[in-house]
Every structure is written in C-alpha cells, then in structure tokens.
Amino acid sequence: MPLDPRDALRLALAPRSIAVIGASDNANKIGGRPLAYLARFGYQGTVYPINPTRPEVQGLRCFPSLQSLPNVPDVVIVAVAGDMAVAAVDECGEAGVALCIVMSSGFGETDPDGKAREQAMAARARARGMRIVGPNSQGLANFGNGAVASFSTMFTEVAPADGPVGIISQSGAMSVIPYGLLRARGIGVRHSHATGNDCDVTVCELATVVAEDPGLKLLLLYLEGIPDPWNLAEAARVARARNLPIVALKSGRSAAGQEAAQSHTGALANEDRTVDAFLADHGIWRVQNMVEMVDATQLYLKGWKPRGRRLVAISNSGAVCVLTADAASAANMPLEPLSAATQTELRTILPGFATTTNPVDITAALLSNSRLFGGILPPIARDPAADAFMIGIAVAGAGYDVEAFANDTASFAAETGKPIVVAAPQLSVSDRFKALDLPVYPTEGEAVRALGQFLSHAELQQAATVRNAPVPSKPRVAGPSVMLDEVASLALLAEHGVSVVKHSLCTSQVDAVAAFQALGDQPVVVKGCTSDASHKSELGLVRVGLNSADAVAAAYNQMNDAARTAGVTLSGVIVAEMVKGRRELMIGARLDPVFGPVVLVGDGGKYVEAMPDAQVLLPPFDAAHVESALRRLRIAPLLDGVRGEPPLDVAAFCESVVAVGRLMSDDAAGITQLDINPVIVGARGEGCVAVDAVIFREVAL
Amino acid sequence: MPLDPRDALRLALAPRSIAVIGASDNANKIGGRPLAYLARFGYQGTVYPINPTRPEVQGLRCFPSLQSLPNVPDVVIVAVAGDMAVAAVDECGEAGVALCIVMSSGFGETDPDGKAREQAMAARARARGMRIVGPNSQGLANFGNGAVASFSTMFTEVAPADGPVGIISQSGAMSVIPYGLLRARGIGVRHSHATGNDCDVTVCELATVVAEDPGLKLLLLYLEGIPDPWNLAEAARVARARNLPIVALKSGRSAAGQEAAQSHTGALANEDRTVDAFLADHGIWRVQNMVEMVDATQLYLKGWKPRGRRLVAISNSGAVCVLTADAASAANMPLEPLSAATQTELRTILPGFATTTNPVDITAALLSNSRLFGGILPPIARDPAADAFMIGIAVAGAGYDVEAFANDTASFAAETGKPIVVAAPQLSVSDRFKALDLPVYPTEGEAVRALGQFLSHAELQQAATVRNAPVPSKPRVAGPSVMLDEVASLALLAEHGVSVVKHSLCTSQVDAVAAFQALGDQPVVVKGCTSDASHKSELGLVRVGLNSADAVAAAYNQMNDAARTAGVTLSGVIVAEMVKGRRELMIGARLDPVFGPVVLVGDGGKYVEAMPDAQVLLPPFDAAHVESALRRLRIAPLLDGVRGEPPLDVAAFCESVVAVGRLMSDDAAGITQLDINPVIVGARGEGCVAVDAVIFREVAL
Numbered sequence A, B: 001m002p003l004d005p006r007d008a009l010r011l012a013l014a015p016r017s018i019a020v021i022g023a024s025d026n027a028n029k030i031g032g033r034p035l036a037y038l039a040r041f042g043y044q045g046t047v048y049p050i051n052p053t054r055p056e057v058q059g060l061r062c063f064p065s066l067q068s069l070p071n072v073p074d075v076v077i078v079a080v081a082g083d084m085a086v087a088a089v090d091e092c093g094e095a096g097v098a099l100c101i102v103m104s105s106g107f108g109e110t111d112p113d114g115k116a117r118e119q120a121m122a123a124r125a126r127a128r129g130m131r132i133v134g135p136n137s138q139g140l141a142n143f144g145n146g147a148v149a150s151f152s153t154m155f156t157e158v159a160p161a162d163g164p165v166g167i168i169s170q171s172g173a174m175s176v177i178p179y180g181l182l183r184a185r186g187i188g189v190r191h192s193h194a195t196g197n198d199c200d201v202t203v204c205e206l207a208t209v210v211a212e213d214p215g216l217k218l219l220l221l222y223l224e225g226i227p228d229p230w231n232l233a234e235a236a237r238v239a240r241a242r243n244l245p246i247v248a249l250k251s252g253r254s255a256a257g258q259e260a261a262q263s264h265t266g267a268l269a270n271e272d273r274t275v276d277a278f279l280a281d282h283g284i285w286r287v288q289n290m291v292e293m294v295d296a297t298q299l300y301l302k303g304w305k306p307r308g309r310r311l312v313a314i315s316n317s318g319a320v321c322v323l324t325a326d327a328a329s330a331a332n333m334p335l336e337p338l339s340a341a342t343q344t345e346l347r348t349i350l351p352g353f354a355t356t357t358n359p360v361d362i363t364a365a366l367l368s369n370s371r372l373f374g375g376i377l378p379p380i381a382r383d384p385a386a387d388a389f390m391i392g393i394a395v396a397g398a399g400y401d402v403e404a405f406a407n408d409t410a411s412f413a414a415e416t417g418k419p420i421v422v423a424a425p426q427l428s429v430s431d432r433f434k435a436l437d438l439p440v441y442p443t444e445g446e447a448v449r450a451l452g453q454f455l456s457h458a459e460l461q462q463a464a465t466v467r468n469a470p471v472p473s474k475p476r477v478a479g480p481s482v483m484l485d486e487v488a489s490l491a492l493l494a495e496h497g498v499s500v501v502k503h504s505l506c507t508s509q510v511d512a513v514a515a516f517q518a519l520g521d522q523p524v525v526v527k528g529c530t531s532d533a534s535h536k537s538e539l540g541l542v543r544v545g546l547n548s549a550d551a552v553a554a555a556y557n558q559m560n561d562a563a564r565t566a567g568v569t570l571s572g573v574i575v576a577e578m579v580k581g582r583r584e585l586m587i588g589a590r591l592d593p594v595f596g597p598v599v600l601v602g603d604g605g606k607y608v609e610a611m612p613d614a615q616v617l618l619p620p621f622d623a624a625h626v627e628s629a630l631r632r633l634r635i636a637p638l639l640d641g642v643r644g645e646p647p648l649d650v651a652a653f654c655e656s657v658v659a660v661g662r663l664m665s666d667d668a669a670g671i672t673q674l675d676i677n678p679v680i681v682g683a684r685g686e687g688c689v690a691v692d693a694v695i696f697r698e699v700a701l
Helices: A005-013 A033-040 A082-095 A112-127 A172-184 A203-210 A229-241 A255-265 A272-281 A290-295 A318-330 A340-349 A371-382 A402-416 A427-435 A444-462 A486-495 A509-518 A549-566 A623-630 A650-665 B005-013 B033-040 B082-095 B112-127 B172-184 B203-210 B229-241 B255-265 B272-281 B290-295 B318-330 B340-349 B371-382 B402-416 B427-435 B444-462 B486-495 B509-518 B549-566 B623-630 B650-665
Strands: A017-021 A046-050 A075-078 A099-102 A131-133 A139-142 A147-150 A165-169 A189-194 A218-223 A246-250 A285-287 A311-315 A388-392 A420-423 A481-484 A503-506 A524-529 A542-546 A572-577 A583-592 A596-603 A614-617 A671-681 A688-690 A693-698 B017-021 B046-050 B075-078 B099-102 B131-133 B139-142 B147-150 B165-169 B189-194 B218-223 B246-250 B285-287 B311-315 B388-392 B420-423 B481-484 B503-506 B524-529 B542-546 B572-577 B583-592 B596-603 B614-617 B671-681 B688-690 B693-698
Touching: A005 A099, A005 A131, A005 A139, A005 A203, A017 A033, A033 A046, A033 A147, A075 A082, A075 A147, A082 A099, A082 A112, A112 A131, A165 A172, A165 A203, A172 A189, A172 A218, A172 A290, A172 B318, A189 A203, A203 A218, A203 A229, A218 A290, A229 A246, A246 A272, A246 A290, A255 B318, A272 A285, A272 A614, A285 A444, A290 A444, A290 B444, A311 A318, A311 A371, A311 A444, A318 A388, A318 A444, A318 B172, A318 B255, A340 A371, A371 A402, A388 A402, A388 A444, A402 A420, A402 A427, A420 A444, A444 B290, A481 A486, A486 A503, A486 A524, A486 A572, A486 A650, A486 A671, A486 A693, A503 A509, A509 A524, A509 A549, A509 A572, A524 A549, A542 A549, A549 A572, A583 A650, A596 A623, A596 A650, A614 A623, A623 A650, A650 A671, A650 A688, B005 B099, B005 B131, B005 B139, B005 B203, B017 B033, B033 B046, B033 B147, B075 B082, B075 B147, B082 B099, B082 B112, B112 B131, B165 B172, B165 B203, B172 B189, B172 B218, B172 B290, B189 B203, B203 B218, B203 B229, B218 B290, B229 B246, B246 B272, B246 B290, B272 B285, B272 B614, B285 B444, B290 B444, B311 B318, B311 B371, B311 B444, B318 B388, B318 B444, B340 B371, B371 B402, B388 B402, B388 B444, B402 B420, B402 B427, B420 B444, B481 B486, B486 B503, B486 B524, B486 B572, B486 B650, B486 B671, B486 B693, B503 B509, B509 B524, B509 B549, B509 B572, B524 B549, B542 B549, B549 B572, B583 B650, B596 B623, B596 B650, B614 B623, B623 B650, B650 B671, B650 B688
Parallel strands: A017 A046, A017 A075, A075 A099, A099 A131, A165 A189, A165 A218, A218 A246, A246 A285, A311 A388, A388 A420, B017 B046, B017 B075, B075 B099, B099 B131, B165 B189, B165 B218, B218 B246, B246 B285, B311 B388, B388 B420
Antiparallel strands: A139 A147, A139 A189, A481 A693, A503 A572, A524 A542, A524 A572, A583 A596, A583 A671, A596 A614, A671 A688, A671 A693, B139 B147, B139 B189, B481 B693, B503 B572, B524 B542, B524 B572, B583 B596, B583 B671, B596 B614, B671 B688, B671 B693
8 A cells, every 4th residue: 555645755764775776886977876875874774776787786786677676665766867767667656666766857857848758757656656756856865864865966075964954955956055055064964855856746845744853953945936835834834843943045036036947947936025925924934045044054053042132242342343233233133231230240350441331342451361251251141131142252363362262152152041143253263162062153244144033033933923724735826807897896895894985886977966965065086987997097087076066077078088088998987985094005916826815915006016015915814914014014104103193093904904815715706816006094993995996806717 | 854644654554664662572462563573574674672671672672762773763663551652652753753553552442531642642743743543553564565563463363465455444353354354265465454543543544545555456444433534535536546446344334333333433423324325425335244345355356347237147056047046136137148149059068958048057967068068158258148257066076077167267257358256165166266266155145246246336436426526624513503484494495596485474364365365366385484393284383275365364363373382483474385296305404423414315295204215415416416316216216207197307306406415515504404395396397396494504603
C-alpha cells in the first residue's frame, strides 16, 4: 500500500535505503556526487548504485537494474538523461519506491514539450502513490543523518556541519548559497534541499515536513513563486506550533524580477504586496535579499524571548554611539535613558567626560583602562531600560584587553538573557567574541539591522493577526466577467451589508425631479448610470451639488447628451443624496492569480491611481485586521482627527470592509473585481456610505 | 611671517619636521606611538622627541624643550596632559610653529570649562598665526609620505599601504574604521585624519586641502555636525574641479542620533533633510552607514565614466538573475533586452533552455562546459544595451574552470571599459576575481547596491543643480522675532514678487460689505486678521463661500465674536476673493541653525503637518531647482494633470518660490520664518496666488 503522501516526504528526509540510477565512478558527475557524499557524510542506510555496465562503483557493489536490488529502496536518485530518466521513474513507480529524486534536466525548464513530459510523468507516479522531487533537482541533503542525495558542488567546496538551520529552495544555487554563507560564519546547517521543477513535491510542501524536525531553530525558504499557498500556510502552522521561525526570500518583487522568474521557474506573476500580506498573515518574515536572509541567523539560534524593542548601546567610540542611535531609530528601536541610579553608579566608574545616559560612551579612556568595560556591565545588566543590547568595540588591539571584553560580554549576555549584538570591525577583535558564540557584525549598522529583524519577527510571530485557519487549496480564478452598472453594483453591496448612498435610478426627467424631492429638496448628485465606462467624471456623467428641481431636470438631459457624445449607453440617470462626510476612502477587491480574493483599503477620491495609498488584506479577516491595515496608511493620522477635527467612524468603515471580504470569499457570488470609491466616512458615530461602485461579476458560461 | 592659514594645513600634511612634546619610549602610549609610526612608516623629515627627563627616546636624540631644538619644527605633536598641554601649545605659538596637533584630552569634550580653555588657547594661537588640530585629536596620518602623526591603535593592527583614498573625521574611530575595512579588501589608503575637538582646524577645512592631493580618487568624510558649511562647499568645489568624488557619512539623522552627537562632539541639531539638500547641492554623496561608506570604493577607483544606468546581468543561476533584476529595479537600473542579433549569437553558444534576453541565464550547463561563459562575453560586449554589467557566479568549484571565468571577465571589463560588478558568495571563487582587481561582492544585492550608488553619484556630480557659488561663511541666525498678521504678511510677499489674493482689511461692517461689492459680488472668504494665532480655522476665524452682502456683514460680526471667545486681538477683518484653482500647494521658509535660510515647497492645505509632503531648497536657487524639487514630491504626478485635468501652472509657482528664496537671502529683510499655505495654483497660464501667509520678522533690538 502506498504511503501517505506526506509520509513519503518524511521518509525521503531519512530513507533506509537510497539507490542511484546512472551511478558513476566520477565524483564530479551528477550520478557520482551523491554516492561520494553519502559515503563521505556518514549516511548509515543502504546505498545501491545502479548501472548495467559496471560491477562496482565507488567501492560499492553495483546493480544492473532496479529489479535486481535485494529490496525496494525508499528513495531512488535518477541521474540518467532524457527518455531514460522517464523510463526509470516509471519503473520506480511500478516497483513501489516511495520517492524519486529526478536530477535529470531537459524537462519543464526547457520547453513546453518538456513541461508536458514531466506533467505526464508526475501523473503516472501519483497514480502509483510515488512522490517525485524534480526533475532538474539538485537534490535533497540532510546532514543530520548523512542522507545527502545531492550533487551540489558547494558541499565539496565548503565542509558541512549538522546544525539547527534548514534551507529549502527550488533553485539549486539558492539552496546552497545560504548554506555557504552560514557555514563561513561557523553555523551548522542540517537541511539544504533543492526541489527543481516542482512537478510534484514543491518547496512549500517539503517545508511542511522539514518544519517538523525538532532539531531546527530556523527555516529559510527561497521562493520565486508560491503556486501552492495552502502548503506554505500549513508549513507556517507546523512551524508556529513549535516556535520555529520561517524566513522567506521571495524574489520577483519587481516587474523585471517577475519576468526573470517567469523564464527561470515559470513563476506566476502577481502583485508583490499580496505576497507581503500573505507572508505576514502567516508569521513568515520576508527578507529582500540574501544578506538579510542569513544575517540574523545567529540571533534566531539563541533561544531568546524578546520582551520589547528598547535598545541600550555601549561603545568605546562616541561616533559608534551616534551611528547606533541612528540605526536604532531607523529600525524603530527606542533608546531610553538608563535609570538615575544606574547613571550614578556608572559615573563612579567612568571618567567625567564619558556619557552615561544611553548610548553609554566609555570613550577612548578604555585604552588606558581596559577594566572600565567590565566594570560598567553589571549595573547596566540590572537596569530595567533595556530589552536588548548593542556593544560596539570600535577599535582595539595593542594596549587593550580584548579577551576580557569578550569574556565580560559573554557573562553579561548569560546574566541578562536578553538579545545582544556586538559590532567590531577588526577581525582580531571580532574573532574573540565569535569564539564565545556571541553574535558579531563588522559594523553597528549591520548589527542593529539584524537585531531589528529578529525583534520584529518575534513580534510578528506573536501578532494577533497571524492566521491559524487553513488556506483553501484551490484559490478561485477569475473567469470571463461583466461590469455591473453603478445601481446594480450598489444594490449588490447593500445586499451584502455595505451601507450605500440613498439613490434612485430614473429613466425620465419627471422621475429625476421626483427623486430629488423624495430626498428632501437637499442638494443631490446626478450621474449617468452605465456599464460601459468606469470613470464617469471624465465623460461629463457626474454633476454635484444640484439644489433645485430645475437644475436636476437640466442635469437629466445633460447626462443623456453626454452619454451620446461619449458613445455609452445609460441604463438611466442616478439621483443620489449628496453625502457630507469627513474623508473619502476606498475599498477595492481583486482575484489575485496566486492567492485568490484580495481586498484593498485606502485613501479614496480621484487620485487613487496617481497617488496610491492602500493596504492589502487577504480574506478571511475581521475588523481588527482592517483597522491594523488602516493604521499603516499614509493617511492614518487623519483617522483620529487632526487640527480639531473629530475622529473618523473607523468602526463603520471596517465593518463595510469585512462585508466586502465575506462577499469576495463567497465563490458563488462570483465577484472578480470591485471598486468602491469613494466610501464617504463621517465622524465617529456617523457611519460611512459607499457613493460609487464598479463591480465585475463572472458570467455563467 | 605666519603662513597663510591653508598653507599651514598643506604643510601639516607634508611637514619637513615634526616634534613630539611628551615623547615616550613606550610605543603604546600617546607620546610614543607617533614616534614609532614615523619611524616604521618611512617618514623622511626630521623628528624631534621632546622630553626633559631623557637623553634618547626610541633610538632618537631627545631634546629637553622646544627652545633647545636646532630648528623650529613645522608641526608639533602635543602629548602632555592638562595645563602642560596648554603651556606647550602657547610655547609653540611663540616659537613660530606652523601647526600643533594637540592629542591631549580634557578640553571641550569634558566640560564647559574645558571648552573655554580650548577656545582661549585657539584664540592665542590664531593671534600668533599658528593652526591647531585638536585638542583630543587622534592625529593626522599621511601614508603617502609617512607623516603619520597619529596614535591610532589601528595602524598597529592593520598594516598600511599608500593608496588613492582619503578619510577625514573628527572621531578617531571613524577615521580608522573605514581604513581597516578598506585595507581588509586590499585597498590602499593615503590619508586618515582625525581632527578631534575642532577648536581651530575642522574636518571640512582640512578637506579643502586634502582634496587637492592629485593622488586621491575618493575622499571619505565622517561628520556629526557641519559647523562650517562654507568650508565643506569649498572642499566640494576643489574636489569637483578634479572629478574627485566625496562620500560623506553624516550621522545624527535621527533625534536619538542628534542627541548622541550633541554629547559626543557638541554638534548643533538641525533638520536632517537640510543636510541632504546641502550635500546634494554640492555633489557630495551621502551614505547612511559604514557599509555604504566603503562598499562602492572599488568602483570609484576604476576611473569609469558611466554613460547611463542600463544594466546587463549574466549568471549561471536563474535565481541570481531574478534577485539581480529585483535589486536593479530597486536601484533604478533598467534591464533592457539584448539586441536580436546578440540573442541569436548567444543561442548558437548556449543550450536551448538558457535565457538570452537580459538577464542572461547560462544555467547549470556551465558545470559541464566551462567555456560557455567566455563564449558569450564577446557578443554581449558588442551589444549597445549595456551601460554596466553584473556577473554572478552563484556556485563553482570542483568541475568548473573558475580561473578562466575570472580571466574572461577581466578581458571583458577591459574591452568594454564599462562599470562591472561581480557577485560570488564562495571565497574560493571571489578570490580569483579579486586577484584580477575586479570588484567582487558576496551577493548580487550588495553588488548592485554599490553599483547603483556609484552610478547615482556620477550623475549627481554632473547634475545641473550642483553649486559653484561660494557659501556665505556666517549664515544668518534667527534673533528675537514677531509674527506679522495676515495682511502685513501678504503685503510683504506682494512687495517681494509673490502674487497674493485680492483682499481688503476692513474695520467695520460697512467696509466689509463695500469690499465684497468691490470684488464684484462674487463669493468671498472672510477671516479675522490677527498676529496672535497662526491656525485660524480652529478658532472660528475663517468663513468661506459667502456670496451676499448680508452674509459678509454677519460674518464680520462673527469674526469679532470668535476673536473675543478665543482671546485674540483682531487688527481687522479680511474680505478676500475666493480663489478657485486646481491644487493647494505651500511655500515655507526657516532659518536653519547650520545652513541659514531654507525654503520648503510641498503639497498644501490643512494636513501639511499630519501628512507632510515637502522638499527642501537652500537659497540661492532658480526655477529649475524648484521644479526639480517639485518633481520629487509625492504629488508630482498631479503637476502634469491626471484623469483629464490640465497641467498646473508650475512655472508661476516656481517664480513665487524663487521670490521667497530671494527674500530669505536678504539679511536686511530679517525674515526668520514664513508659511504661505495655501498657494492656490491654477491650470497652466492661470498663475498662482498666495491666499494665506504667516511671517515672522526679526525685531530691531
């Protein structure tokens, strides 16, 4: 009976036996490297080289075929080319192999034919209950048990050491570049997996299983696309359950990057900010580049539980203190003054011209008295002003007791149990701190940035907005759709709980005047109602502030004239209440090709495209999520009222946004796009109303 | 006869003789290190140790006193403490020494007494025509001639090599940290000067002389304050005349940083964006941290003359291509496709699944054929799509011909003469490229960022807005000033060429109605005119859209009532034309404590404080400067008109801003602060008018 699909992945990380089809004696060939690595890195399971032309490969008995093996191997590496690879995979499926790692290239990465071939191969494997990693995969490497089924050159160049970091990537290069950078810092890496073309097992699905490894303290992902957000959400859930942080480098932020990703891995282009929102919703920290991906690793491995962001900085250079303060401000880490008692104590130790507030500037006096450093640490350790520390040893060497600085810092770190980073540009200094396993960076800027990431990620992992609900495994895709006119759009919104402006659709002058009077002879807005155009004001289809029956009657005719001129058909003329509010906001919604329904909230009005100020929300979400998104807008200060204005009715607006989120999540409603602009928001207690809306809805085919 | 003050600085960089008062045999003491360094680093001039207690110091004849020397030395290092230091400096002044480097501490950095002592000492030296570097200076180090009059520990720890980089800093640490980081990359540094308390010679003044060194290709400055912007402007002028780029790390960007800088070097706090504007105006590139300060150095030293920002990227990893595209987009470097001819040629060389547009993805096929790399470079070199290149060798080693990659890249770089950066995370790979003097970074992100900085700085150096005019050496400081009321403010603006709204100051209801009628019975604005409050609408002192004599009469009374309620005195009631325009902008002006007059332009209206969108201009400036500032605003898209709107009358607005710049530069006018908000700007050709203004003017004492 075939294994549960996830169990097959678990087995692939710790197989009892591995066969290599296309086994080679040459350790620099694809079929040779895995055999060499399995031997070199201490794999304890059984290894079966398969090659009909040789009796022995790399000192192991070689078998002519899969059938000739004494047992069915758990994992088979396929390292033969082209059609032979397909045949080998099919054979494995028939034999009951749990998982094939297909290193052979020439599939989906080559051309549409190759894509079709790998899809068919995957379908056959699926039918037989076998999983496939690849094709075009560099392989899986688990240094925890020596199961290094990979041909990466990196493991020849940089010696491995088992450790608490896991790396998963489609790209071979990105599975090992972080490995190399971390190993160069002396950090051990257990997992380094490259999934290749992802015809079956994806990066995200593999992550759901790797995240279970109790030895891991950090999981790094390199992604160009997220074809299966549900698996990433599941990996995040597994990781969160054991406080395992996930850091993701999702490339293709820019249009140029998305284009390159499209030719590299066929990643589907989508709006990058939806990726930001999705990752944040699942507590995954998104980094922008490889430096950010690896630079905070030392901090993640410490097991610190940060309680806040307040930084205390200490240096023997006033300039390092100033630069640290700048970097801390940029990273939103306040420097609060040390307590009066601490300062008094520091003044008994430091010379009069030293600074004892925070940052603490020991000054160059450290050159004549190396014990100043160790002297000031105990009182600072006792001070409540610090959630984290930065120690900058600007320059030291001859004349300084650098060993004592490092030892004192290590004791201080152990005593406080709080996050600490060290900046030391000289190798002779930083090496002493590294030897004591303290996180050292060349400059204060790098140290503070890494610390800021670590603290922010810890906050994100604890955030109330992090999701626990599973993500649907098939996001709705936009089918052919039609635009509803304004009246139909408003009606749909009203039906789903969005409060809309009082209005009537009029098909005669008499109707229009009656509608004006029914609204209480107050100023009204008159608009042409059409499903032919979404931007009406450019076409002369909007008149505002009409306050007489004559004006409304005249406007009725103007609308029809303007529609003729513009060549659009009107379903009638809208007479609507002229709503006075305090601010025009907007609510939008789209179907993202990767994540499905996406809701936008932001500043509204005429310039939403020219000067966008919007935030993304992925349904399902509640009012608290919406408010947290609103607080990230540029216009956030206006929510509470400025210059004597009352606060806006944020609660009412949030309710409308939640209603739109529900509507978009309702597949049956078939909404593919929605723009409510403006939503006029009144002062707190006055509510909000949608005064214009354009909705696209799927047509039944 | 004393030297010209600048000649004394020139001499200090290449002195014929150096004496050390407080000479010590111990090379780890302040009075010992300079002697050891002068000997070790090959200083060819005469060295005079001075110490009355010893006949010989560090193998040199030691003299009991300054008077006992056979000649008056050009430079004297003062390394004795406290009062002895002051006495020694005075003695040097009397003896006709050109310049004293005062290493002794306990002056301005300690307390106000110390500050007074160093100022008095500087005044006496000035009277005698002697210059002082320091006190509290780590010293001057010129590795071009061995004149290393410094006690920095760094020069013991990291061996120097003369080279094309100069570093100047008040802080000792920041004069040598970049030295250390650059030396670790094999880059030679000629100048490493730390000026200490700057009681006489400042960083900026020293820069005017260092910038003259024809051996320099890059000048790095660390600044916490810019007490003498005129010297920095002069240094920039000198540097620009010989295409010497200046990169400045000016710390104190944040409030916390400014506070720390205040206790470290007594730097005057000011608005950080004025620093941005000043440095940009003088072609100086401002970096944010030490990494940015040193990371592009290799590029500056190449002598490249970049012609644009279009990047062509090449890698053996598709993921590196994607990340490079993202980084290039962030750095505003477009990736244009290679020409069809080049692509055809590349397709004859690369496998079918490689990407030949741009980025060029060689793919892992490079492992089986190392010659692919060298093969594709010549056609790419001939392609016109590139202004600069990024080469990413993601992973290499066993099985790859890394030496050939490096050699081919070096030939390619020489052939194209265009800027190129290499990213290689493995040391074994990057070392090969470094050996050929190619600029190598661990990751594509760092490589592209450094390249972007280099290209942007080259553009800035050529920018039309870079200043050539000298900067006045005493910026006007704000004295006691009074607020003018709106009518007086508008009158002053009108007098100086700013067009203002039609308005009358009325002191009776009859006047007010007459004013309304004189404006043609059009809707008007009625406002209370007062110099007691600047925000009038909160006090009920503004009524808009009044379109009848009765309404104006009633508003007249309301203004007086509201003024009584608010407790402000009215000089009358303003009846002003109700101006219709297309956008409300603002013009502000201040006296910056460092740079003097500063003009702000930006979006106007009620929310200028809550949602600021403004840019800084330092007078003198012309309309082109103003327009370039406007183009950096968030609202820039509106200037040209969006959604069918006509473009704004930018020219008219720029003219008003230039008028404000002139007014602020006119010391006699005595304006200390000015806020014109809103300036209502019409469509092109319709002009703009200031409709409200608050001006503060100095009072004659």
